[in-house]
Amino acid sequence: MKPVPRPTPETQPFWDGTAAGELRIQRCMACARHYFYPRPGCPHCGSADVEWVRVSGRATFCRDAGRCSRLQVGWCGGRV
Structure with a gap:
């Protein structure tokens, strides 16, 4: 069985969103x-x-975003 994540003050809004069926x-x-x-x-x-x-x-994510420079990420669509 996988461990259940424990919300922290930094992550609580994310987990509240998941409970509400939202991605935040x-x-x-x-x-x-x-x-x-x-x-x-x-x-x-x-x-x-x-x-x-x-x-x-x-x-849209660039499949090479981990290897792209800052300028290339904008060019290949590596953004939310």
Whole structure:
């Protein structure tokens, strides 16, 4: 049997969303970029001004996003 995840203050809004049948991720208010996994600051610009938003779950990802440079990720569609 797999262990059940324990919500933390950083992840509680995500788990509340799953209980409501929603997918919620964080969005930076400073640079307007979405990101996941939950954390207190934006990994893109460093701002602590972040919010939780409901998203559709539909996205376009670059299959090579882990190997793309920042410029290439924008070119190949590696964004939520």
